[in-house]
Amino acid sequence: MTERPDSAAWLARFVGGRTPPTRETLRGWERWRKSRNDFLPAPRMDATAWRLMSPRKRALHDLHRAATHSNLPVLATPMARKVATRLTTRLKTNWLKQKPTTRAGVMITGGGAQGKTETVCEIAATFQDEWERLGQLTAVAQPGTRDLIAPIAYVQTPVTAKPKSTCKAILNFYGAPITSRMDLPDLVHQVAASLRDHGTRVLVLDDITRLRMHRADDQDTLDLIRALMSMHVTLVLVGVDIPSSGLLREGRFDRPRSQVSFASATSRGAFGLQATQTERRFDLVELDRFRYDTPDQIAAWVQHLSGVEECLRLLRASTEMLTGGTMPEYLHRRTNGVVGLLERLIEDGCEEAMSSGSECLTESLLEGIDIILGNSFDQTSREAPKIPKHNPTSSRRTRNRNGSFDDKGPSSIDAGA
Structure with a gap:
């Protein structure tokens, strides 16, 4: 029997249900190679459809959305x-x-x-x-x-x-x-x-x-x-x-x-x-970073942001959420055009948007998020990138944990519908 992509059993395979493959062994490489495209992102859904779901299905869908944002695909540049x-x-x-x-x-x-x-x-x-x-x-x-x-x-x-x-x-x-x-x-x-x-x-x-x-x-x-x-x-x-x-x-x-x-x-x-x-x-x-000096370079950056935008599953995502207005310039200034830093900022921004109930990425929301790499990169190989200095213009938010299963009471989505 084939598992439904929105079932708890299917989702468990990708959320704590298996150990990620290590490519440093032959069996690990083969496992990664054959399963690297298996993950299915959460289905698109707006706030109205989300409200009609049962509490349990909401929690599963929110967890699936969080997993989607944590497993953004490697886009061609x-x-x-x-x-x-x-x-x-x-x-x-x-x-x-x-x-x-x-x-x-x-x-x-x-x-x-x-x-x-x-x-x-x-x-x-x-x-x-x-x-x-x-x-x-x-x-x-x-x-x-x-x-x-x-x-x-x-x-x-x-x-x-x-x-x-x-x-x-x-x-x-x-x-x-x-x-x-x-x-x-x-x-x-x-x-x-x-x-x-x-x-x-x-x-x-x-x-x-x-x-x-x-x-x-x-x-x-x-x-x-x-x-x-x-x-x-x-x-x-x-x-x-x-x-x-x-x-x-x-x-x-x-x-x-x-x-x-x-x-x-x-x-x-x-x-x-x-x-x-x-x-x-x-x-x-x-393999260079994205530049932001010429019209062609700017167009390439905006196109990349459009691809990232298509992968996100926020319930109130606005049209051209990452590509409209001054957002492309802002994101380039925050990440210096480095795809790894962009991924980290977007990933943490989506978690903040879900936890706060805003369900949309904006400059004001991202202003309160610092890009922190921790021990993600090996210092002995000089792998850690330089993170652009960030001086937020709005009040600084504290990074939140995943609150998908928390009982927050009446949702801000319900209140604003």
Whole structure:
């Protein structure tokens, strides 16, 4: 029996009823990839229809609306489409390559909270979906290994990156056995075997700017990452402000081709691996924030706000709630055009609008909300974005908890109908 999207059983699957998948393991990646579009937003409803519901259905609908605002989709932006075009082209080209040559990699850079990880994971998952539909994932597991095909591997760079810890992070994705007796050459051999046996064609290393080039261990780890390029996988490195991180210090940036070419190694690598004879090449692509300087940039920002507006489920949402009047300029000033900060502000604003009964986002309501990121971002990778200074012109509100199940007495919606 199929569950109704508005039933308590269906909603429980998304509100405390299951653990979100972790993409750092093969099973977690597959679970996320196959379920990433399963969430259905709350149905649209105005205040009149809401009043006609029973108290229990109101509470369930309010909880569904809150879940909708907490799970806003990743919307396509002009900057994300640029990244998607470059990354998809590189993945396809390398996927079809049969020659035993080093595969060119891609570096995705940008500021904090600009959606780099979600954009890259979505592109990689979509690429895998399409190739599965074409029946092109034909890698066969080797004898003695698990029959698990993993064309995409997603790994977070360890906080204190060393060659051994990086190898272990990659092996942990596959659930490969790791013993305390394994030295570095053994770990590198195991990584190469896992990539081969599981048919991995793309290796995503997130938070790559945790590496600090003034540390010997980090330089050795970068050498290992370069050596992985000779294992017939496409390396996708994701990090904050990669050009100024020192990762490219030993390289040469070819501006016309938007590529970084690393000079050929002149000595043996740190793990007994000889560097390839070809230069290490990466496409360097920036996922930028929204700008607000030209008519085209303003139009792109307003279009994005229109997409966000369509995802909201406030009962008294006015026409052009986010795109009319001075609201676009106000939201850009509060978030500096960073999609992650915009999401946080809108999410908290919707919670305040529901709790207060106003059920609409306005500048005066948002004025009382500070953007607080807390520990959401890793400070070691400089991921935390700079939040624009906010000097509210109206009285400051205190952030409210979710009051969906509170008995508030007569609703302000009823009173104002």
